[in-house]
Amino acid sequence: MATAGGQRAHLIIVIGAGPAGMSAASLFSKAGHEVVVLNRDIKFGGLAEYGIFPSKLKLRGGLRKTYWDILNRPNVHYFGNVSVGDTKALTLADLRSLGASALVFATGAQGTKTIGVEGDTAVGVYHAKDVVYHFNRLPGFSESPFEMGRRVAIIGVGDVMVDIAHWLVRYKQVDQVTAIARRGPAERKYNPKEIRALCACIDQEALAGEFARIRPRLEAVGQDPGDILKGMVEEFTKCESFPTQSKMGFRFLASPRRVLTDGQNRVRALEIEETKLEPKGGDFAAVGLKTYYEFPCDSVVFAVGDRVDETVGLPYKNGIFVTSPNKTSNDPDDALFQAYDEATGKVLEGVFLTGWARKASEGLVGVAKRDGEWTAEVVVRYLESQPPRDRAALDGTLRCLKTWLADRQVQVVTIEDLRLLETAEKEAPSSQHCIGEFKFATNQEMLALIQRGRDRLRATVAR
Ligand SMILES: Cc1cc2nc3c(=O)[nH]c(=O)nc-3n(C[C@H](O)[C@H](O)[C@H](O)COP(=O)(O)OP(=O)(O)OC[C@H]3O[C@@H](n4cnc5c(N)ncnc54)[C@H](O)[C@@H]3O)c2cc1C
Numbered sequence: 001m002a003t004a005g006g007q008r009a010h011l012i013i014v015i016g017a018g019p020a021g022m023s024a025a026s027l028f029s030k031a032g033h034e035v036v037v038l039n040r041d042i043k044f045g046g047l048a049e050y051g052i053f054p055s056k057l058k059l060r061g062g063l064r065k066t067y068w069d070i071l072n073r074p075n076v077h078y079f080g081n082v083s084v085g086d087t088k089a090l091t092l093a094d095l096r097s098l099g100a101s102a103l104v105f106a107t108g109a110q111g112t113k114t115i116g117v118e119g120d121t122a123v124g125v126y127h128a129k130d131v132v133y134h135f136n137r138l139p140g141f142s143e144s145p146f147e148m149g150r151r152v153a154i155i156g157v158g159d160v161m162v163d164i165a166h167w168l169v170r171y172k173q174v175d176q177v178t179a180i181a182r183r184g185p186a187e188r189k190y191n192p193k194e195i196r197a198l199c200a201c202i203d204q205e206a207l208a209g210e211f212a213r214i215r216p217r218l219e220a221v222g223q224d225p226g227d228i229l230k231g232m233v234e235e236f237t238k239c240e241s242f243p244t245q246s247k248m249g250f251r252f253l254a255s256p257r258r259v260l261t262d263g264q265n266r267v268r269a270l271e272i273e274e275t276k277l278e279p280k281g282g283d284f285a286a287v288g289l290k291t292y293y294e295f296p297c298d299s300v301v302f303a304v305g306d307r308v309d310e311t312v313g314l315p316y317k318n319g320i321f322v323t324s325p326n327k328t329s330n331d332p333d334d335a336l337f338q339a340y341d342e343a344t345g346k347v348l349e350g351v352f353l354t355g356w357a358r359k360a361s362e363g364l365v366g367v368a369k370r371d372g373e374w375t376a377e378v379v380v381r382y383l384e385s386q387p388p389r390d391r392a393a394l395d396g397t398l399r400c401l402k403t404w405l406a407d408r409q410v411q412v413v414t415i416e417d418l419r420l421l422e423t424a425e426k427e428a429p430s431s432q433h434c435i436g437e438f439k440f441a442t443n444q445e446m447l448a449l450i451q452r453g454r455d456r457l458r459a460t461v462a463r
């Protein structure tokens with residue numbers, strides 16, 4: 001693996017191969033820089049591979065193709081199965097000492113957000129990201145059982161709730177899924193198009209009953225329950241059809257307070273506090289009414305968004321990596337992309353953030369892609385003040401990186417390895433396809449397959 005192109009260039013290390021990292025890497029490579037992409041997962045794609053619902057094969061396939069094209073460029077060097085963090089294969093300090101012109105963190109929002117209710121560690125309580133990683137077959141999550149029982153309460157009414165409910169009604173075929181919303185139906189967050197996956201299962205009589213239950217509280221803040229219900233039901237068009245008896249419902253103005261358990265610390269119910277809406281800055285906030293009731297369920301999924309993973313080692317505060325509050329001498333907003341240490345009052349020179357690492361759980365793939373592009377523009381402006389390096393130095397840095405990883409016994413996965421893996425997964429008999437397509441469930445299986453492929457290749461060359 002050597003660098004390609006003219007005499008002098010910049011080396012940029014992108015950490016994370018999801019939509020944001022890949023779009024930044026694409027622009028860097030198009031600008032003629034050498035790009036190293038370090039990725040925790042063996043496969044690239046991030047949530048495009050392990051988040052987007054399995055049945056969206058066209059969207060996932062299109063994104064995969066785009067990422068293959070980027071990673072096949074001669075000046076892009078992929079290092080899969082390489083985690084960056086305090087106790088990981090490489091630390092932030094390691095990366096900063098490598099002499100790259102810039103580091104771009106595109107690690108997404110890998111931390112778990114909890115809302116701090118009693119009982120949230122009981123058996124049967126799950127966090128949405130883990131569930132999503134499970135049904136998308138991310139190693140580490142794919143093999144865990146995720147017992148859901150018959151009645152599932154999902155906290156939150158965003159698109160992630162819809163995806164998890166979709167999995168529960170379509171593949172797990174539970175009896176009842178209920179989305180629990182602390183605010184009202186007008187404040188639902190999911191995209192109307194996404195509800196098509198579920199609308200065939202929504203119990204419309206029960207929904208009308210739920211509206212009747214909360215009618216006075218909606219009217220108290222000037223909302224028209226009839227209009228809101230009509231608007232909600234009008235979105236139930238082009239409903240996807242699949243065989244299931246599962247029912248989907250909603251519980252509004254309902255704030256979870258405690259997870260109630262049985263003698264074996266298993267979920268038996270949620271304790272919910274009734275809420276009302278209160279106008280707040282052009283929106284509505286939920287205010288607890290101090291009246292409580294039990295909502296029976298066998299499992300609870302928190303789908304309330306995520307936070308970043310503070311163990312990555314970047315300055316962190318309240319669920320996000322800290323970015324600079326100061327204006328830069330380039331475009332003033334460039335500061336919003338720069339990692340910043342509040343203790344020293346200084347930016348981490350040459351360290352940038354993008355995508356969900358910059359704004360946790362915000363937006364679709366297109367938003368992450370655009371963020372990657374913006375970050376690339378910011379970095380390219382920054383590079384104008386940095387001297388490029390000669391080819392020998394860039395090759396030396398790549399060699400050093402590889403030596404470190406070999407010394408630390410990390411089995412780095414290259415783009416050639418991924419080709420082998422993709423061929424093997426495509427060849428798997430359709431009887432092994434769990435949802436939509438076949439994916440190896442563990443890193444061990446993938447790494448063993450890759451090693452066998454490399455050994456075969458070596459034997460062929462030696463002959
Ligand atoms: C359940 C779910 C479903 C979604 N469905 C859709 C959809 O249908 N359509 C749509 O447009 N958008 C969808 N989105 C939104 C979309 O997935 C995100 O906008 C986008 O993936 C964010 O991109 P990102 O690159 O910032 O982060 P991610 O996609 O999370 O990528 C992060 C990358 O960083 C790597 N990484 C993490 N930590 C480390 C580390 N310490 N060291 C090295 N590498 C690391 C990971 O391996 C991963 O490759 C969905 C999101 C979720 C949660």
Ligand SMILES: NC(=O)c1ccc[n+]([C@@H]2O[C@H](COP(=O)([O-])OP(=O)(O)OC[C@H]3O[C@@H](n4cnc5c(N)ncnc54)[C@H](OP(=O)(O)O)[C@@H]3O)[C@@H](O)[C@H]2O)c1
Pocket residue numbers: 115155156157158159160161163181182183187188189190191194255256303304305306361362363364
């Ligand atoms: N198919 C798709 O296109 C798809 C799929 C998945 C995700 N995504 C995208 O990924 C992003 C993240 O989605 P998301 O669903 O995780 O987040 P989201 O859209 O922000 O929804 C989070 C939900 O959790 C609720 N919530 C937050 N804190 C809470 C608390 N303390 N108590 C009770 N409820 C709480 C929110 O209620 P409040 O509104 O009251 O805060 C909201 O209903 C979104 O941009 C989404 O569009 C897209």
